Amino acid sequence: MCLIILLLVLGPRAVIVAWWFLEPVQWSATFSTFLIPVLGFLLLPWTTLMYVLVAPGGLVGLDYLWLALALVVDLGSHAGTSAVGRRRRATA
Template sequence: MGCILALLALISPRLVLFVLWIFSSVLSRAFDSWIVPLLGFFLLPWTTLVYAAFWDWGAGRHVAGFEWFFVILAFLIDLGAYGQGRRVQAR
């Protein structure tokens, strides 16, 4: 199941977040409230997905150490997607 979700994440992180929300409790365990994953779904899907993945599959049910590098990288990918969208709109 993990490999299928990883392949789907390359296509659409929002789809994987939706599948995780429906079929598992990863998002509810990683976040204290429902509002943060909902905002992450619409605003920062890669960041939300990577944080939830490393929280659940990382060491000790928290994001620590080198795992934060991947969360920050996902955040930069989300920001880059917004920047690319603005650049295309400007043309």
């Protein structure tokens, strides 16, 4: 549990890599192809993590809410990154 918390502090991509090595069966049960988790790792890491948590039992009820919240966090991080980049270019 402490390892998971430490990895979350490091970022979602560190959690994805560690979880993929520790529990490859859950990842292969969730995704039928290698491409989707790799794209999730690159583009939407929080959404990918949440999907792995909720999808193996099937998506029902509040699972969609958790996925939506993870998607908002991912999109917010992309928007924040682009806003910082615009500020840097404006001051340079």
